[in-house]
Structure formats: C-alpha cells, structure tokens
Amino acid sequence: MRVCHLHLNSYRNYDHLDLKVTSQLCVIVGANAQGKTNLLEAVYYLATARSFRAHKDDELIKHGVDEAFLGCTVDREVNPSEIRIRLTRNRPKQITVNARPLRRHLDLFGHLNVVTFSPDDLQLVKGGPGERRRFLDMELSQVSGAYRHDIATYQRVLRQRNNLLKEISERRADPELLQAWDLQLLDTGCRIMARRATAVKQLAHFARLVHHEITRGGERLTIRYRPFFGSTDEVGEGEWEDSESLRARFAKEIKRLRQFEMRRGLTLVGPQRDDLEFLINDQDVRSFGSQGQQRTCVLATKLAEIEFMRAQTGMYPVLLLDDVMSELDENRRHYFLGTVSGRVQTFITATGLETFPQEFLSQSQVIRIVRGKLS
Numbered sequence: 001m002r003v004c005h006l007h008l009n010s011y012r013n014y015d016h017l018d019l020k021v022t023s024q025l026c027v028i029v030g031a032n033a034q035g036k037t038n039l040l041e042a043v044y045y046l047a048t049a050r051s052f053r054a055h056k057d058d059e060l061i062k063h064g065v066d067e068a069f070l071g072c073t074v075d076r077e078v079n080p081s082e083i084r085i086r087l088t089r090n091r092p093k094q095i096t097v098n099a100r101p102l103r104r105h106l107d108l109f110g111h112l113n114v115v116t117f118s119p120d121d122l123q124l125v126k127g128g129p130g131e132r133r134r135f136l137d138m139e140l141s142q143v144s145g146a147y148r149h150d151i152a153t154y155q156r157v158l159r160q161r162n163n164l165l166k167e168i169s170e171r172r173a174d175p176e177l178l179q180a181w182d183l184q185l186l187d188t189g190c191r192i193m194a195r196r197a198t199a200v201k202q203l204a205h206f207a208r209l210v211h212h213e214i215t216r217g218g219e220r221l222t223i224r225y226r227p228f229f230g231s232t233d234e235v236g237e238g239e240w241e242d243s244e245s246l247r248a249r250f251a252k253e254i255k256r257l258r259q260f261e262m263r264r265g266l267t268l269v270g271p272q273r274d275d276l277e278f279l280i281n282d283q284d285v286r287s288f289g290s291q292g293q294q295r296t297c298v299l300a301t302k303l304a305e306i307e308f309m310r311a312q313t314g315m316y317p318v319l320l321l322d323d324v325m326s327e328l329d330e331n332r333r334h335y336f337l338g339t340v341s342g343r344v345q346t347f348i349t350a351t352g353l354e355t356f357p358q359e360f361l362s363q364s365q366v367i368r369i370v371r372g373k374l375s
C-alpha cells in the first residue's frame with residue numbers, strides 16, 4: 001500500500017500542507033526543528049489514531065488554534081481509502097474512512113499499515129518489557145481485527161478484575177466473585193498469547209534471515225516469546241499450538257498466585273506481563289550485546305516486521321524512517337535501502353542528502369521543509 005496524498009491543516013507547526021506523493025521513496029530534508037518528524041508523525045497518526053510521541057492529542061493541534069485536520073489517500077491494489085481525522089481541543093477526535101464516520105478508533109487499523117524506525121527504537125532491546133509488548137501489539141493490531149478486539153476486551157476485563165481485587169484486599173468484596181473474571185481473563189488471555197506466540201515465531205524466522213545477511217553469516221539472531229509464566233522452553237516447542245496445555249498452564253498460575261493477588265489487590269497473571277527475548281549466538285543482547293549489535297538486532301527486527309506484515313496481509317506496509325541514516329554505517333545503510341527500495345513505500349527524514357547513495361536519490365521525491373512549509 002502507499003500514501004499518495006497527504007493533507008494537513010493547523011497540525012503541529014504546519015498551517016497548511018498539501019503534498020502529492022509521487023514516488024515510492026520520499027526523502028524529507030530540513031534543518032532541525034522544521035517539521036520533519038511532525039510529518040512522519042502525521043502519517044503514523046492517520047494509520048493508528050495515536051501519536052508515537054505525544055501524550056495527548058491536543059499537543060498535535062497548532063498552538064493558538066482549536067482545531068486540526070489530517071487527511072490522506074491510501075492507494076492499495078483493491079480499494080483506495082480516504083482517511084480523515086479532525087482534532088478539536090478538549091473534544092473526542094472524529095475519524096472518517098471513505099466519508100463514513102468510525103464508531104470506534106480501533107476500526108481505523110488496517111486501512112493504512114505502517115512500520116516506524118528511529119534511533120529511539122533501540123529501546124526495543126534496551127528498554128523494559130512494556131516497550132516490547134507495545135511493539136508486538138502494534139504489529140499484530142495492524143494485521144488482525146480479532147487481535148485488536150481481544151486486546152480491547154482484555155484491557156476491560158483486567159481493569160475490572162483489578163478493581164475487584166482491590167476491594168477484596170480491603171475486605172469490601174467477596175473473593176468468590178473472582179471466578180467469573182478468572183474465566184474471562186483466561187479465555188481472552190489465552191487467545192492473545194497463542195497469537196503472540198505464533199507471530200513471534202514467524203517474525204523470528206524473518207529476522208534471523210535478515211540478520212544473517214547483514215552480519216554476513218557471522219551471527220545468529222534468535223527472538224523468543226516469553227510468556228508471563230516463564231520461558232517457552234519450559235512449555236515445549238509445539239505445545240503452543242495445543243491451546244489446552246496453554247490454558248492449563250495459565251489456570252495453574254491463577255491458582256498459584258491467588259493469595260498474592262488478593263493481598264496486593266492486583267492481577268499478577270496474564271499477557272500484560274509477557275516479554276520478548278533477543279539473543280545473538282545464544283547470548284542475551286540486552287545484557288551482553290554491544291551498542292552496534294543492539295542496533296543491528298533492532299534493524300533486523302524492523303525489516304522482519306515489514307515481511308511479517310506482508311505475509312499476513314499480502315501488502316507491504318508504509319515505512320517511516322526518522323533520522324536513521326546517521327545511525328547506520330555504510331554497509332547497513334546500503335543493505336537497508338537496497339532491501340526496501342522498489343518494494344516498500346518509504347518516508348525518510350534527514351538533515352542533509354549527503355548520507356544517501358546517488359542511485360537511491362535518483363529514484364526519490366525530495367521534499368524540503370522549512371518552518372512547516374514545503375520549499
């Protein structure tokens with residue numbers, strides 16, 4: 001899929017932007033603080049209805065104005081989509097796809113799929129488990145409506161179960177009431193975990209191939225799903241396909257942690273505590289990997305994510321690259337641009353053009369941004 005038209009009004013430092021995207025490769029150049037990342041953020045927002053850096057939607061509205069507008073046309077093999085989002089201060093946002101208002105923001109997913117890559121993504125390896133779960137959820141939410149639905153249901157069940165546990169810990173509710181919530185936690189939780197496990201297997205497969213090529217066969221990358229109850233080794237390869245054993249394992253944890261949960265007033269079991277492991281030649285990248293190895297690991301994971309999404313949907317997502325050229329060495333830069341160019345629509349920001357190979361630039365649309373305007 002590709003974005004062929006982008007339209008912004010009173011968004012961040014843009015008064016008005018009308019951009020016709022004419023190439024698979026779009027290079028966004030400008031000095032610092034001119035609006036390059038803002039532009040990528042706009043595309044991301046049109047795909048997910050959330051920002052990759054703002055905490056509140058209001059931050060996206062231009063200072064001194066009350067309403068912002070974002071719109072884009074997405075070209076795909078079958079039906080093109082027209083996505084429009086209106087943001088109004090202190091009001092819920094309004095989203096339409098092909099002029100039809102969306103009842104739930106969740107339904108925006110899937111119309112435009114994106115993969116982002118920026119220096120901050122190093123956190124995927126170095127940061128806490130929350131970063132890795134967010135990565136997994138983002139990837140899976142974009143390709144699976146069922147997953148999105150399960151995540152939304154799970155969050156609701158978790159919130160309610162936590163409320164009840166809190167009341168039990170304060171002796172204001174009957175512990176018997178937990179059983180109904182246990183069952184819902186188990187049902188939805190197991191579906192989420194099974195989906196994550198299969199996805200990670202596929203992702204790991206792609207990532208290993210890419211990583212093998214980047215390191216010219218020197219290193220072996222392993223990505224493993226780590227369910228909340230411990231390593232997958234313990235469960236045994238293949239057992240994930242058998243939902244009964246997953247269910248039994250989950251149920252056992254609910255029982256085992258019952259007393260702790262009632263004392264703490266908090267749910268301690270479930271996929272909100274899952275994690276991912278990255279290993280290079282069987283060593284944990286987070287603890288033992290060099291900075292360069294960690295970067296390569298993230299790069300391979302991101303490239304694998306693109307392949308994963310295509311395998312799932314039949315279409316490549318749109319790639320949003322913020323400031324990555326300066327981070328990669330010559331060899332990785334070439335590999336990276338070579339893999340994506342011609343296949344994946346790519347928006348890439350940079351402060352100058354000197355880091356781009358000539359053959360890449362000759363196929364690109366170059367956009368210059370100065371203080372929120374095309375120049």
Ligand SMILES: Nc1ncnc2c1ncn2[C@@H]1O[C@H](COP(=O)(O)OP(=O)(O)OP(=O)(O)O)[C@@H](O)[C@H]1O
Pocket residue numbers: 011012013014030031032033034035036037038039058059060061062063351
């Ligand atoms: N809501 C807003 N209203 C007006 N201006 C805003 C708003 N939000 C951010 N900005 C401005 O946008 C600019 C930052 O834009 P952006 O982060 O896209 O820069 P950039 O071109 O990516 O720079 P760098 O090269 O440093 O990463 C800042 O000057 C900031 O003040």
Ligand SMILES: [Mg+2]
Pocket residue numbers: 036037038322323
């Ligand atoms: Mg920036």
